[in-house]
Amino acid sequence: MNFPLYFSKKIAFSKDNKNNLSRIIIFIGRLSVALGIIVSLITVATGIGSKNAIKNRMADFGGAIQIKSQKSNSSYNSSVLSTENFQFKKIQELPDVAATQKFVTVSGIMRTEDNFAGIIFKGISSDFDHKRFEKFLVEGETPRVKEGVYNGNVVLSQKIANDLHKKVGDSIVTIFSKEDQKPLYRKFRISGIYKTDIKMIDDLFVIGGINHARKIQNFEKDQNGGYEIFLKDNDRIDSVFPVIEKLSGYKNYAEKVTDKYPQIVDWINIFDTNIALIITIMLVVVVINIIMVLLILIIERTNSIGMLKTLGANNRQIRAIFINYTLLIMIPGLVIGNVIGLGFLLIQKIFGIIKLNPENYYVSVVPVDLNPLYILSISLGILIISAIALVLPSYLISKISPVKAIKYN
Known part of the structure:
Protein backbone atom coordinates (compact mmCIF):
# COMPACT_ATOMS: atom_id res chain seq x y z
CA MET A 1 0.00 0.00 0.00
CA ARG A 57 -9.28 31.42 -45.59
CA MET A 58 -6.29 32.79 -47.45
CA ALA A 59 -5.34 29.31 -48.67
CA ASP A 60 -8.89 28.36 -49.71
CA PHE A 61 -9.34 31.54 -51.73
CA GLY A 62 -6.13 31.49 -53.77
CA GLY A 63 -4.35 28.25 -52.92
CA ALA A 64 -1.75 27.55 -50.24
CA ILE A 65 0.91 27.88 -52.96
CA GLN A 66 0.78 29.67 -56.31
CA ILE A 67 3.00 29.03 -59.33
CA LYS A 68 3.51 31.99 -61.68
CA SER A 69 5.87 33.14 -64.40
CA GLN A 70 9.07 34.91 -63.38
CA LYS A 71 7.99 37.72 -65.74
CA SER A 72 4.94 38.41 -63.58
CA ASN A 73 7.04 39.45 -60.57
CA SER A 74 4.63 41.21 -58.19
CA SER A 75 2.37 42.50 -60.99
CA TYR A 76 -1.36 41.81 -60.86
CA ASN A 77 -1.33 41.26 -64.64
CA SER A 78 -0.38 37.67 -65.42
CA SER A 79 2.42 36.73 -67.76
CA VAL A 80 2.30 33.44 -69.63
CA LEU A 81 3.34 30.54 -67.41
CA SER A 82 6.34 28.76 -68.90
CA THR A 83 6.00 25.03 -69.63
CA GLU A 84 9.77 24.47 -69.77
CA ASN A 85 10.78 21.97 -67.10
CA PHE A 86 7.40 22.56 -65.44
CA GLN A 87 6.51 19.13 -64.04
CA PHE A 88 2.84 19.73 -63.42
CA LYS A 89 1.82 16.05 -63.33
CA LYS A 90 4.34 15.32 -60.58
CA ILE A 91 2.99 18.24 -58.54
CA GLN A 92 -0.56 16.86 -58.86
CA GLU A 93 0.66 13.42 -57.76
CA LEU A 94 2.27 14.69 -54.54
CA PRO A 95 0.51 13.09 -51.52
CA ASP A 96 0.02 16.47 -49.80
CA VAL A 97 -1.67 18.10 -52.80
CA ALA A 98 -5.47 18.08 -52.67
CA ALA A 99 -6.26 19.97 -55.90
CA THR A 100 -4.91 22.40 -58.49
CA GLN A 101 -6.60 25.03 -60.62
CA LYS A 102 -5.40 27.38 -63.35
CA PHE A 103 -5.97 31.13 -63.44
CA VAL A 104 -5.17 34.36 -65.27
CA THR A 105 -5.33 37.75 -63.57
CA VAL A 106 -5.63 41.22 -65.04
CA SER A 107 -6.16 44.60 -63.40
CA GLY A 108 -9.06 46.85 -64.34
CA ILE A 109 -11.66 49.35 -63.19
CA MET A 110 -15.33 48.66 -62.57
CA ARG A 111 -17.41 51.75 -63.22
CA THR A 112 -20.92 52.97 -62.60
CA GLU A 113 -22.45 56.38 -63.20
CA ASP A 114 -21.74 57.38 -59.60
CA ASN A 115 -18.64 55.49 -58.56
CA PHE A 116 -15.75 53.26 -59.61
CA ALA A 117 -13.52 50.59 -58.06
CA GLY A 118 -10.06 49.35 -58.98
CA ILE A 119 -10.20 45.57 -59.25
CA ILE A 120 -8.16 42.47 -60.04
CA PHE A 121 -10.09 40.25 -62.46
CA LYS A 122 -9.23 36.64 -61.66
CA GLY A 123 -10.13 34.36 -64.53
CA ILE A 124 -11.06 30.82 -63.50
CA SER A 125 -11.48 27.71 -65.63
CA SER A 126 -13.43 24.46 -65.61
CA ASP A 127 -11.15 23.04 -62.89
CA PHE A 128 -12.31 25.68 -60.38
CA ASP A 129 -13.41 24.12 -57.07
CA HIS A 130 -16.89 25.59 -56.60
CA LYS A 131 -17.52 23.61 -53.42
CA ARG A 132 -14.40 24.97 -51.75
CA PHE A 133 -15.51 28.51 -52.60
CA GLU A 134 -19.05 28.05 -51.23
CA LYS A 135 -17.99 29.08 -47.71
CA PHE A 136 -17.27 32.58 -49.05
CA LEU A 137 -20.51 33.07 -51.00
CA VAL A 138 -23.00 35.47 -49.44
CA GLU A 139 -25.52 35.00 -52.23
CA GLY A 140 -25.72 33.78 -55.82
CA GLU A 141 -23.30 31.35 -57.44
CA THR A 142 -19.87 31.19 -59.08
CA PRO A 143 -19.52 31.18 -62.88
CA ARG A 144 -19.54 27.72 -64.49
CA VAL A 145 -16.72 28.17 -67.00
CA LYS A 146 -15.98 25.87 -69.93
CA GLU A 147 -12.78 25.85 -71.98
CA GLY A 148 -13.15 27.91 -75.16
CA VAL A 149 -16.49 29.41 -74.10
CA TYR A 150 -16.88 33.00 -72.90
CA ASN A 151 -18.85 33.21 -69.67
CA GLY A 152 -20.13 36.70 -68.89
CA ASN A 153 -20.85 36.07 -65.20
CA VAL A 154 -18.68 37.42 -62.39
CA VAL A 155 -18.60 37.22 -58.59
CA LEU A 156 -17.94 40.46 -56.71
CA SER A 157 -16.90 40.87 -53.11
CA GLN A 158 -19.54 42.32 -50.82
CA LYS A 159 -17.27 45.34 -50.30
CA ILE A 160 -17.06 46.13 -54.03
CA ALA A 161 -20.78 45.44 -54.55
CA ASN A 162 -21.71 47.82 -51.73
CA ASP A 163 -19.35 50.54 -53.00
CA LEU A 164 -20.84 50.31 -56.49
CA HIS A 165 -24.42 49.80 -55.21
CA LYS A 166 -24.78 46.57 -57.16
CA LYS A 167 -26.55 43.31 -56.41
CA VAL A 168 -26.88 39.83 -57.91
CA GLY A 169 -28.41 39.98 -61.39
CA ASP A 170 -27.14 43.50 -62.16
CA SER A 171 -24.75 44.23 -65.00
CA ILE A 172 -21.46 46.06 -64.56
CA VAL A 173 -19.00 47.63 -67.01
CA THR A 174 -15.30 46.95 -66.53
CA ILE A 175 -12.46 48.81 -68.22
CA PHE A 176 -9.14 47.09 -68.88
CA SER A 177 -6.14 49.02 -70.14
CA LYS A 178 -2.81 47.91 -71.57
CA GLU A 179 0.24 49.81 -72.70
CA ASP A 180 0.04 51.29 -76.22
CA GLN A 181 -3.52 50.02 -76.62
CA LYS A 182 -6.95 51.52 -76.37
CA PRO A 183 -8.93 50.70 -73.22
CA LEU A 184 -11.00 47.53 -73.49
CA TYR A 185 -14.59 47.59 -72.25
CA ARG A 186 -16.37 44.47 -71.03
CA LYS A 187 -19.89 44.14 -69.68
CA PHE A 188 -20.48 41.43 -67.08
CA ARG A 189 -23.46 40.09 -65.18
CA ILE A 190 -23.09 39.73 -61.41
CA SER A 191 -23.94 36.10 -60.59
CA GLY A 192 -22.76 36.08 -56.99
CA ILE A 193 -21.34 38.03 -54.07
CA TYR A 194 -18.61 36.72 -51.78
CA LYS A 195 -16.97 37.76 -48.51
CA THR A 196 -13.71 36.44 -47.05
CA ASP A 197 -13.36 39.07 -44.28
CA ILE A 198 -9.76 39.58 -45.45
CA LYS A 199 -9.49 43.20 -46.55
CA MET A 200 -6.66 42.69 -49.06
CA ILE A 201 -8.81 40.17 -50.92
CA ASP A 202 -12.27 41.72 -50.56
CA ASP A 203 -11.06 45.15 -51.70
CA LEU A 204 -9.70 43.88 -55.01
CA PHE A 205 -10.66 40.50 -56.40
CA VAL A 206 -13.46 39.78 -58.86
CA ILE A 207 -13.97 36.18 -60.05
CA GLY A 208 -14.82 35.63 -63.72
CA GLY A 209 -14.17 33.43 -66.76
CA ILE A 210 -10.58 32.67 -67.75
CA ASN A 211 -11.26 33.18 -71.45
CA HIS A 212 -12.01 36.86 -70.93
CA ALA A 213 -8.73 37.27 -69.05
CA ARG A 214 -6.83 35.38 -71.77
CA LYS A 215 -8.35 37.55 -74.48
CA ILE A 216 -7.46 40.78 -72.65
CA GLN A 217 -3.90 39.57 -72.02
CA ASN A 218 -3.50 38.28 -75.61
CA PHE A 219 -2.92 34.71 -74.37
CA GLU A 220 -3.49 31.66 -76.54
CA LYS A 221 -6.48 29.52 -75.63
CA ASP A 222 -4.31 26.96 -73.81
CA GLN A 223 -2.03 29.43 -72.02
CA ASN A 224 -2.35 30.21 -68.32
CA GLY A 225 -1.10 32.84 -65.92
CA GLY A 226 -0.48 30.40 -63.10
CA TYR A 227 -1.69 27.53 -60.94
CA GLU A 228 -3.13 27.52 -57.45
CA ILE A 229 -2.07 24.52 -55.36
CA PHE A 230 -4.41 23.43 -52.56
CA LEU A 231 -3.06 21.21 -49.80
CA LYS A 232 -4.78 18.57 -47.70
CA ASP A 233 -3.24 20.13 -44.60
CA ASN A 234 -2.23 23.79 -44.75
CA ASP A 235 0.09 23.27 -41.78
CA ARG A 236 2.29 21.23 -44.14
CA ILE A 237 2.96 24.20 -46.41
CA ASP A 238 6.57 24.76 -45.26
CA SER A 239 7.57 21.14 -45.88
CA VAL A 240 5.76 20.80 -49.23
CA PHE A 241 6.86 24.16 -50.68
CA PRO A 242 10.52 23.23 -51.50
CA VAL A 243 9.34 20.18 -53.47
CA ILE A 244 6.79 22.19 -55.49
CA GLU A 245 9.35 24.93 -56.04
CA LYS A 246 11.77 22.45 -57.64
CA LEU A 247 9.05 21.08 -59.92
CA SER A 248 7.88 24.55 -61.05
CA GLY A 249 10.59 25.10 -63.68
CA TYR A 250 13.38 27.65 -63.75
CA LYS A 251 11.30 30.24 -65.65
CA ASN A 252 8.49 30.12 -63.09
CA TYR A 253 8.42 30.71 -59.36
CA ALA A 254 6.35 29.36 -56.46
CA GLU A 255 4.92 31.60 -53.75
CA LYS A 256 3.41 30.63 -50.42
CA VAL A 257 0.22 32.36 -49.37
CA THR A 258 2.00 33.35 -46.15
CA ASP A 259 4.58 35.23 -48.25
CA LYS A 260 1.91 36.83 -50.41
CA TYR A 261 0.24 38.51 -47.43
CA PRO A 262 3.16 39.06 -44.99
CA GLN A 263 1.36 41.81 -43.04
CA ILE A 264 -1.41 39.37 -42.14
Whole structure:
Protein backbone atom coordinates (compact mmCIF):
# COMPACT_ATOMS: atom_id res chain seq x y z
CA MET A 1 0.00 0.00 0.00
CA ASN A 2 1.25 3.52 -0.82
CA PHE A 3 1.15 5.07 2.66
CA PRO A 4 1.54 8.78 1.64
CA LEU A 5 -1.19 8.53 -1.03
CA TYR A 6 -3.54 6.61 1.29
CA PHE A 7 -3.08 9.13 4.10
CA SER A 8 -3.48 12.05 1.67
CA LYS A 9 -6.86 10.72 0.57
CA LYS A 10 -7.97 10.27 4.18
CA ILE A 11 -7.16 13.92 4.94
CA ALA A 12 -8.58 15.26 1.68
CA PHE A 13 -11.92 13.55 2.08
CA SER A 14 -12.17 13.99 5.86
CA LYS A 15 -15.32 15.70 7.13
CA ASP A 16 -13.13 17.79 9.46
CA ASN A 17 -12.21 19.95 6.47
CA LYS A 18 -15.71 21.40 6.54
CA ASN A 19 -15.36 22.78 10.04
CA ASN A 20 -12.02 24.58 10.12
CA LEU A 21 -9.72 26.85 8.19
CA SER A 22 -9.17 24.15 5.57
CA ARG A 23 -12.57 24.86 4.09
CA ILE A 24 -11.61 28.40 3.10
CA ILE A 25 -8.12 27.40 1.98
CA ILE A 26 -9.43 24.56 -0.17
CA PHE A 27 -12.00 26.87 -1.77
CA ILE A 28 -9.32 29.44 -2.63
CA GLY A 29 -7.06 26.77 -4.12
CA ARG A 30 -9.80 25.25 -6.25
CA LEU A 31 -11.06 28.63 -7.39
CA SER A 32 -7.61 29.73 -8.58
CA VAL A 33 -7.11 26.45 -10.46
CA ALA A 34 -10.56 26.66 -12.08
CA LEU A 35 -10.00 30.26 -13.19
CA GLY A 36 -6.54 29.39 -14.51
CA ILE A 37 -7.97 26.51 -16.57
CA ILE A 38 -10.87 28.60 -17.92
CA VAL A 39 -8.67 31.51 -19.01
CA SER A 40 -6.00 29.20 -20.47
CA LEU A 41 -8.54 27.14 -22.44
CA ILE A 42 -10.23 30.23 -23.88
CA THR A 43 -6.89 31.82 -24.76
CA VAL A 44 -5.49 28.75 -26.52
CA ALA A 45 -8.71 27.69 -28.28
CA THR A 46 -9.55 31.15 -29.63
CA GLY A 47 -5.94 32.11 -30.37
CA ILE A 48 -5.13 28.98 -32.35
CA GLY A 49 -8.64 29.00 -33.83
CA SER A 50 -8.10 32.54 -35.15
CA LYS A 51 -4.68 31.66 -36.60
CA ASN A 52 -6.00 28.59 -38.40
CA ALA A 53 -9.17 30.33 -39.62
CA ILE A 54 -7.25 33.21 -41.20
CA LYS A 55 -4.59 30.97 -42.78
CA ASN A 56 -7.20 28.56 -44.15
CA ARG A 57 -9.28 31.42 -45.59
CA MET A 58 -6.29 32.79 -47.45
CA ALA A 59 -5.34 29.31 -48.67
CA ASP A 60 -8.89 28.36 -49.71
CA PHE A 61 -9.34 31.54 -51.73
CA GLY A 62 -6.13 31.49 -53.77
CA GLY A 63 -4.35 28.25 -52.92
CA ALA A 64 -1.75 27.55 -50.24
CA ILE A 65 0.91 27.88 -52.96
CA GLN A 66 0.78 29.67 -56.31
CA ILE A 67 3.00 29.03 -59.33
CA LYS A 68 3.51 31.99 -61.68
CA SER A 69 5.87 33.14 -64.40
CA GLN A 70 9.07 34.91 -63.38
CA LYS A 71 7.99 37.72 -65.74
CA SER A 72 4.94 38.41 -63.58
CA ASN A 73 7.04 39.45 -60.57
CA SER A 74 4.63 41.21 -58.19
CA SER A 75 2.37 42.50 -60.99
CA TYR A 76 -1.36 41.81 -60.86
CA ASN A 77 -1.33 41.26 -64.64
CA SER A 78 -0.38 37.67 -65.42
CA SER A 79 2.42 36.73 -67.76
CA VAL A 80 2.30 33.44 -69.63
CA LEU A 81 3.34 30.54 -67.41
CA SER A 82 6.34 28.76 -68.90
CA THR A 83 6.00 25.03 -69.63
CA GLU A 84 9.77 24.47 -69.77
CA ASN A 85 10.78 21.97 -67.10
CA PHE A 86 7.40 22.56 -65.44
CA GLN A 87 6.51 19.13 -64.04
CA PHE A 88 2.84 19.73 -63.42
CA LYS A 89 1.82 16.05 -63.33
CA LYS A 90 4.34 15.32 -60.58
CA ILE A 91 2.99 18.24 -58.54
CA GLN A 92 -0.56 16.86 -58.86
CA GLU A 93 0.66 13.42 -57.76
CA LEU A 94 2.27 14.69 -54.54
CA PRO A 95 0.51 13.09 -51.52
CA ASP A 96 0.02 16.47 -49.80
CA VAL A 97 -1.67 18.10 -52.80
CA ALA A 98 -5.47 18.08 -52.67
CA ALA A 99 -6.26 19.97 -55.90
CA THR A 100 -4.91 22.40 -58.49
CA GLN A 101 -6.60 25.03 -60.62
CA LYS A 102 -5.40 27.38 -63.35
CA PHE A 103 -5.97 31.13 -63.44
CA VAL A 104 -5.17 34.36 -65.27
CA THR A 105 -5.33 37.75 -63.57
CA VAL A 106 -5.63 41.22 -65.04
CA SER A 107 -6.16 44.60 -63.40
CA GLY A 108 -9.06 46.85 -64.34
CA ILE A 109 -11.66 49.35 -63.19
CA MET A 110 -15.33 48.66 -62.57
CA ARG A 111 -17.41 51.75 -63.22
CA THR A 112 -20.92 52.97 -62.60
CA GLU A 113 -22.45 56.38 -63.20
CA ASP A 114 -21.74 57.38 -59.60
CA ASN A 115 -18.64 55.49 -58.56
CA PHE A 116 -15.75 53.26 -59.61
CA ALA A 117 -13.52 50.59 -58.06
CA GLY A 118 -10.06 49.35 -58.98
CA ILE A 119 -10.20 45.57 -59.25
CA ILE A 120 -8.16 42.47 -60.04
CA PHE A 121 -10.09 40.25 -62.46
CA LYS A 122 -9.23 36.64 -61.66
CA GLY A 123 -10.13 34.36 -64.53
CA ILE A 124 -11.06 30.82 -63.50
CA SER A 125 -11.48 27.71 -65.63
CA SER A 126 -13.43 24.46 -65.61
CA ASP A 127 -11.15 23.04 -62.89
CA PHE A 128 -12.31 25.68 -60.38
CA ASP A 129 -13.41 24.12 -57.07
CA HIS A 130 -16.89 25.59 -56.60
CA LYS A 131 -17.52 23.61 -53.42
CA ARG A 132 -14.40 24.97 -51.75
CA PHE A 133 -15.51 28.51 -52.60
CA GLU A 134 -19.05 28.05 -51.23
CA LYS A 135 -17.99 29.08 -47.71
CA PHE A 136 -17.27 32.58 -49.05
CA LEU A 137 -20.51 33.07 -51.00
CA VAL A 138 -23.00 35.47 -49.44
CA GLU A 139 -25.52 35.00 -52.23
CA GLY A 140 -25.72 33.78 -55.82
CA GLU A 141 -23.30 31.35 -57.44
CA THR A 142 -19.87 31.19 -59.08
CA PRO A 143 -19.52 31.18 -62.88
CA ARG A 144 -19.54 27.72 -64.49
CA VAL A 145 -16.72 28.17 -67.00
CA LYS A 146 -15.98 25.87 -69.93
CA GLU A 147 -12.78 25.85 -71.98
CA GLY A 148 -13.15 27.91 -75.16
CA VAL A 149 -16.49 29.41 -74.10
CA TYR A 150 -16.88 33.00 -72.90
CA ASN A 151 -18.85 33.21 -69.67
CA GLY A 152 -20.13 36.70 -68.89
CA ASN A 153 -20.85 36.07 -65.20
CA VAL A 154 -18.68 37.42 -62.39
CA VAL A 155 -18.60 37.22 -58.59
CA LEU A 156 -17.94 40.46 -56.71
CA SER A 157 -16.90 40.87 -53.11
CA GLN A 158 -19.54 42.32 -50.82
CA LYS A 159 -17.27 45.34 -50.30
CA ILE A 160 -17.06 46.13 -54.03
CA ALA A 161 -20.78 45.44 -54.55
CA ASN A 162 -21.71 47.82 -51.73
CA ASP A 163 -19.35 50.54 -53.00
CA LEU A 164 -20.84 50.31 -56.49
CA HIS A 165 -24.42 49.80 -55.21
CA LYS A 166 -24.78 46.57 -57.16
CA LYS A 167 -26.55 43.31 -56.41
CA VAL A 168 -26.88 39.83 -57.91
CA GLY A 169 -28.41 39.98 -61.39
CA ASP A 170 -27.14 43.50 -62.16
CA SER A 171 -24.75 44.23 -65.00
CA ILE A 172 -21.46 46.06 -64.56
CA VAL A 173 -19.00 47.63 -67.01
CA THR A 174 -15.30 46.95 -66.53
CA ILE A 175 -12.46 48.81 -68.22
CA PHE A 176 -9.14 47.09 -68.88
CA SER A 177 -6.14 49.02 -70.14
CA LYS A 178 -2.81 47.91 -71.57
CA GLU A 179 0.24 49.81 -72.70
CA ASP A 180 0.04 51.29 -76.22
CA GLN A 181 -3.52 50.02 -76.62
CA LYS A 182 -6.95 51.52 -76.37
CA PRO A 183 -8.93 50.70 -73.22
CA LEU A 184 -11.00 47.53 -73.49
CA TYR A 185 -14.59 47.59 -72.25
CA ARG A 186 -16.37 44.47 -71.03
CA LYS A 187 -19.89 44.14 -69.68
CA PHE A 188 -20.48 41.43 -67.08
CA ARG A 189 -23.46 40.09 -65.18
CA ILE A 190 -23.09 39.73 -61.41
CA SER A 191 -23.94 36.10 -60.59
CA GLY A 192 -22.76 36.08 -56.99
CA ILE A 193 -21.34 38.03 -54.07
CA TYR A 194 -18.61 36.72 -51.78
CA LYS A 195 -16.97 37.76 -48.51
CA THR A 196 -13.71 36.44 -47.05
CA ASP A 197 -13.36 39.07 -44.28
CA ILE A 198 -9.76 39.58 -45.45
CA LYS A 199 -9.49 43.20 -46.55
CA MET A 200 -6.66 42.69 -49.06
CA ILE A 201 -8.81 40.17 -50.92
CA ASP A 202 -12.27 41.72 -50.56
CA ASP A 203 -11.06 45.15 -51.70
CA LEU A 204 -9.70 43.88 -55.01
CA PHE A 205 -10.66 40.50 -56.40
CA VAL A 206 -13.46 39.78 -58.86
CA ILE A 207 -13.97 36.18 -60.05
CA GLY A 208 -14.82 35.63 -63.72
CA GLY A 209 -14.17 33.43 -66.76
CA ILE A 210 -10.58 32.67 -67.75
CA ASN A 211 -11.26 33.18 -71.45
CA HIS A 212 -12.01 36.86 -70.93
CA ALA A 213 -8.73 37.27 -69.05
CA ARG A 214 -6.83 35.38 -71.77
CA LYS A 215 -8.35 37.55 -74.48
CA ILE A 216 -7.46 40.78 -72.65
CA GLN A 217 -3.90 39.57 -72.02
CA ASN A 218 -3.50 38.28 -75.61
CA PHE A 219 -2.92 34.71 -74.37
CA GLU A 220 -3.49 31.66 -76.54
CA LYS A 221 -6.48 29.52 -75.63
CA ASP A 222 -4.31 26.96 -73.81
CA GLN A 223 -2.03 29.43 -72.02
CA ASN A 224 -2.35 30.21 -68.32
CA GLY A 225 -1.10 32.84 -65.92
CA GLY A 226 -0.48 30.40 -63.10
CA TYR A 227 -1.69 27.53 -60.94
CA GLU A 228 -3.13 27.52 -57.45
CA ILE A 229 -2.07 24.52 -55.36
CA PHE A 230 -4.41 23.43 -52.56
CA LEU A 231 -3.06 21.21 -49.80
CA LYS A 232 -4.78 18.57 -47.70
CA ASP A 233 -3.24 20.13 -44.60
CA ASN A 234 -2.23 23.79 -44.75
CA ASP A 235 0.09 23.27 -41.78
CA ARG A 236 2.29 21.23 -44.14
CA ILE A 237 2.96 24.20 -46.41
CA ASP A 238 6.57 24.76 -45.26
CA SER A 239 7.57 21.14 -45.88
CA VAL A 240 5.76 20.80 -49.23
CA PHE A 241 6.86 24.16 -50.68
CA PRO A 242 10.52 23.23 -51.50
CA VAL A 243 9.34 20.18 -53.47
CA ILE A 244 6.79 22.19 -55.49
CA GLU A 245 9.35 24.93 -56.04
CA LYS A 246 11.77 22.45 -57.64
CA LEU A 247 9.05 21.08 -59.92
CA SER A 248 7.88 24.55 -61.05
CA GLY A 249 10.59 25.10 -63.68
CA TYR A 250 13.38 27.65 -63.75
CA LYS A 251 11.30 30.24 -65.65
CA ASN A 252 8.49 30.12 -63.09
CA TYR A 253 8.42 30.71 -59.36
CA ALA A 254 6.35 29.36 -56.46
CA GLU A 255 4.92 31.60 -53.75
CA LYS A 256 3.41 30.63 -50.42
CA VAL A 257 0.22 32.36 -49.37
CA THR A 258 2.00 33.35 -46.15
CA ASP A 259 4.58 35.23 -48.25
CA LYS A 260 1.91 36.83 -50.41
CA TYR A 261 0.24 38.51 -47.43
CA PRO A 262 3.16 39.06 -44.99
CA GLN A 263 1.36 41.81 -43.04
CA ILE A 264 -1.41 39.37 -42.14
CA VAL A 265 1.10 36.68 -41.15
CA ASP A 266 2.97 39.15 -38.93
CA TRP A 267 -0.31 40.02 -37.25
CA ILE A 268 -1.15 36.33 -36.82
CA ASN A 269 2.21 35.68 -35.14
CA ILE A 270 1.22 38.09 -32.38
CA PHE A 271 -1.24 35.40 -31.24
CA ASP A 272 1.67 33.14 -30.24
CA THR A 273 3.13 35.86 -28.01
CA ASN A 274 -0.26 36.63 -26.45
CA ILE A 275 -1.03 32.97 -25.80
CA ALA A 276 2.36 32.36 -24.17
CA LEU A 277 2.09 35.52 -22.04
CA ILE A 278 -1.44 34.85 -20.77
CA ILE A 279 -0.75 31.18 -19.96
CA THR A 280 2.46 32.14 -18.13
CA ILE A 281 0.60 34.72 -16.04
CA MET A 282 -2.20 32.27 -15.18
CA LEU A 283 0.33 29.56 -14.34
CA VAL A 284 2.19 31.89 -11.98
CA VAL A 285 -1.09 32.87 -10.28
CA VAL A 286 -2.14 29.23 -9.87
CA VAL A 287 1.28 28.13 -8.55
CA ILE A 288 1.45 31.00 -6.03
CA ASN A 289 -2.02 30.17 -4.73
CA ILE A 290 -1.30 26.46 -4.49
CA ILE A 291 1.96 27.10 -2.61
CA MET A 292 0.05 29.36 -0.24
CA VAL A 293 -2.52 26.59 0.27
CA LEU A 294 0.24 24.07 1.05
CA LEU A 295 2.00 26.33 3.56
CA ILE A 296 -1.24 27.15 5.41
CA LEU A 297 -2.22 23.48 5.50
CA ILE A 298 1.20 22.59 6.94
CA ILE A 299 0.87 25.25 9.64
CA GLU A 300 -2.71 24.23 10.41
CA ARG A 301 -1.80 20.54 10.73
CA THR A 302 1.41 20.96 12.70
CA ASN A 303 0.06 18.63 15.40
CA SER A 304 -0.62 15.93 12.82
CA ILE A 305 2.91 16.30 11.43
CA GLY A 306 4.38 15.90 14.92
CA MET A 307 2.23 12.84 15.54
CA LEU A 308 3.28 11.25 12.23
CA LYS A 309 6.94 11.82 13.02
CA THR A 310 6.44 10.31 16.48
CA LEU A 311 4.86 7.23 14.92
CA GLY A 312 7.90 6.76 12.63
CA ALA A 313 7.01 8.57 9.41
CA ASN A 314 10.05 10.24 7.87
CA ASN A 315 10.15 13.74 6.37
CA ARG A 316 10.01 12.45 2.80
CA GLN A 317 6.79 10.52 3.47
CA ILE A 318 5.16 13.48 5.21
CA ARG A 319 6.15 15.83 2.39
CA ALA A 320 4.61 13.38 -0.11
CA ILE A 321 1.42 13.31 1.99
CA PHE A 322 0.99 17.07 1.86
CA ILE A 323 1.97 17.39 -1.80
CA ASN A 324 -0.54 14.67 -2.71
CA TYR A 325 -3.11 16.33 -0.46
CA THR A 326 -2.67 19.67 -2.24
CA LEU A 327 -2.85 18.04 -5.68
CA LEU A 328 -6.06 16.25 -4.69
CA ILE A 329 -7.47 19.64 -3.72
CA MET A 330 -6.66 20.87 -7.25
CA ILE A 331 -8.49 18.08 -9.10
CA PRO A 332 -12.06 19.39 -8.52
CA GLY A 333 -10.83 22.81 -9.65
CA LEU A 334 -9.44 21.23 -12.82
CA VAL A 335 -12.73 19.46 -13.51
CA ILE A 336 -14.87 22.55 -12.85
CA GLY A 337 -12.55 24.75 -14.93
CA ASN A 338 -12.67 22.34 -17.88
CA VAL A 339 -16.46 22.01 -17.72
CA ILE A 340 -17.04 25.77 -17.64
CA GLY A 341 -14.29 26.60 -20.17
CA LEU A 342 -15.25 23.89 -22.67
CA GLY A 343 -18.94 24.70 -22.22
CA PHE A 344 -18.33 28.34 -23.10
CA LEU A 345 -16.15 27.40 -26.08
CA LEU A 346 -18.71 24.90 -27.42
CA ILE A 347 -21.44 27.55 -27.25
CA GLN A 348 -19.21 29.98 -29.16
CA LYS A 349 -18.27 27.34 -31.74
CA ILE A 350 -21.87 26.34 -32.39
CA PHE A 351 -23.67 29.68 -32.14
CA GLY A 352 -20.89 32.23 -32.79
CA ILE A 353 -22.19 34.61 -30.13
CA ILE A 354 -19.09 36.84 -29.88
CA LYS A 355 -18.54 38.86 -33.05
CA LEU A 356 -15.43 40.70 -34.28
CA ASN A 357 -14.73 43.55 -36.66
CA PRO A 358 -13.25 41.83 -39.75
CA GLU A 359 -11.41 45.00 -40.77
CA ASN A 360 -9.26 44.61 -37.65
CA TYR A 361 -9.28 40.85 -37.01
CA TYR A 362 -9.81 39.33 -40.52
CA VAL A 363 -12.66 37.20 -39.14
CA SER A 364 -16.21 38.26 -38.27
CA VAL A 365 -16.80 35.68 -35.50
CA VAL A 366 -14.38 34.49 -32.80
CA PRO A 367 -13.20 31.09 -34.13
CA VAL A 368 -12.65 28.18 -31.74
CA ASP A 369 -10.25 25.25 -32.16
CA LEU A 370 -11.12 22.45 -29.72
CA ASN A 371 -8.03 20.29 -30.13
CA PRO A 372 -8.08 17.50 -27.47
CA LEU A 373 -4.27 17.60 -27.30
CA TYR A 374 -4.28 21.25 -26.18
CA ILE A 375 -7.07 20.63 -23.66
CA LEU A 376 -5.23 17.73 -22.02
CA SER A 377 -1.88 19.53 -22.16
CA ILE A 378 -3.23 22.54 -20.26
CA SER A 379 -4.70 20.45 -17.42
CA LEU A 380 -1.74 18.08 -17.15
CA GLY A 381 0.74 20.95 -17.50
CA ILE A 382 -0.78 22.92 -14.63
CA LEU A 383 -0.94 19.77 -12.48
CA ILE A 384 2.66 18.71 -13.17
CA ILE A 385 4.18 22.20 -12.78
CA SER A 386 2.25 22.70 -9.54
CA ALA A 387 3.54 19.37 -8.21
CA ILE A 388 7.13 20.40 -9.00
CA ALA A 389 6.62 23.86 -7.48
CA LEU A 390 5.32 22.29 -4.23
CA VAL A 391 8.50 20.31 -3.61
CA LEU A 392 10.59 23.23 -2.26
CA PRO A 393 8.03 24.72 0.17
CA SER A 394 7.24 21.22 1.45
CA TYR A 395 10.73 21.14 3.03
CA LEU A 396 9.25 23.32 5.77
CA ILE A 397 8.00 20.06 7.23
CA SER A 398 11.57 18.90 7.99
CA LYS A 399 11.99 21.97 10.24
CA ILE A 400 9.11 20.95 12.48
CA SER A 401 10.17 19.29 15.76
CA PRO A 402 7.90 16.40 16.85
CA VAL A 403 7.99 17.47 20.54
CA LYS A 404 7.13 21.10 19.81
CA ALA A 405 4.56 20.13 17.21
CA ILE A 406 2.57 17.95 19.62
CA LYS A 407 2.48 20.84 22.12
CA TYR A 408 1.43 23.27 19.32
CA ASN A 409 -2.09 24.63 19.58
